[in-house]
Amino acid sequence: xxxxxxxxxxxxxxxxxxxxxxxxxxxxFSDYYMSWIRQAPGxxxxxxxxxxxxxxxxxxxxxxxxxxxxxxxxxxNSLYLQMNSLRAEDTAVYYCASYIGxxxxxxxxxxxxxxxxxxxxx
Amino acid sequence: xxxxxxxxxxxxxxxxxITISCTGTSSDVGSYNLVSWYQQHPGKAPKLMIYEVSxxxxxxxxxxxxSKSGNTASLTISGLQAEDEADYYCCSYxxxxxxxxxxxxKLTVL
Numbered sequence: 001x002x003x004x005x006x007x008x009x010x011x012x013x014x015x016x017x018x019x020x021x022x023x024x025x026x027x028x029f030s031d032y033y034m035s036w037i038r039q040a041p042g043x044x045x046x047x048x049x050x051x052x053x054x055x056x057x058x059x060x061x062x063x064x065x066x067x068x069x070x071x072x073x074x075x076x077n078s079l080y081l082q083m084n085s086l087r088a089e090d091t092a093v094y095y096c097a098s099y100i101g102x103x104x105x106x107x108x109x110x111x112x113x114x115x116x117x118x119x120x121x122x
Numbered sequence: 123x124x125x126x127x128x129x130x131x132x133x134x135x136x137x138x139x140i141t142i143s144c145t146g147t148s149s150d151v152g153s154y155n156l157v158s159w160y161q162q163h164p165g166k167a168p169k170l171m172i173y174e175v176s177x178x179x180x181x182x183x184x185x186x187x188x189s190k191s192g193n194t195a196s197l198t199i200s201g202l203q204a205e206d207e208a209d210y211y212c213c214s215y216x217x218x219x220x221x222x223x224x225x226x227x228k229l230t231v232l
Contacts, residue, residue, distance in 0.1 A: 044211060050219070107158070108170060112167035
């Protein structure tokens with residue numbers, strides 16, 4: 001079925017690194033933009049980053065720019081988020097999401113994964 | 123980019139209608155008809171309820187409707203049901219490839 005499954009979350013110390021993965025299935029992954037969206041415990045949603053279908057266009061929220069790197073491997077139907085120099089305020093559930101209702105859309109999200117929890121604490 | 127402004131909470135009785143507002147600026151909500159709304163039950167991923175201000179994805183009840191006036195978008199839920207109790211988030215394109223969410227509104231069905 002059509003789904004996104006995140007993995008790679010866990011407990012990491014401040015200043016540490018973590019790499020999240022998102023495995024896509026049930027749709028033509030290479031046709032769609034992909035995004036990472038996070039939600040701190042008890043807080044609202046925050047857009048983190050998106051990558052175009054080919055990987056040629058990438059944008060980041062100011063809060064993660066220079067520390068996080070989004071990438072994708074269309075041959076493996078996978079999306080990644082490399083997170084470096086992690087801070088306590090990066091603690092959140094990280095969702096991968098996409099809009100598969102049409103191509104080249106990164107401002108709506110009709111497909112979400114279940115999320116993976118990243119905890120930054122000493 | 124600052125988050126869009128939503129009321130922290132709203133409530134209503136079964137069968138009633140409620141409206142959740144989402145206030146942005148002329149740089150986001152006011153400039154683009156690219157507003158969406160998401161429903162999130164506890165421990166679950168968000169679900170797209172409205173996109174492009176007022177369009178409903180397939181499978182979403184017609185009890186959910188969206189509108190926009192100036193810098194403020196609104197989500198209306200009519201005929202409230204117990205299962206509508208959830209958190210609701212608005213979202214808007216904000217130019218320069220930015221996307222901004224609202225702070226979320228907790229809907230309680232009394």
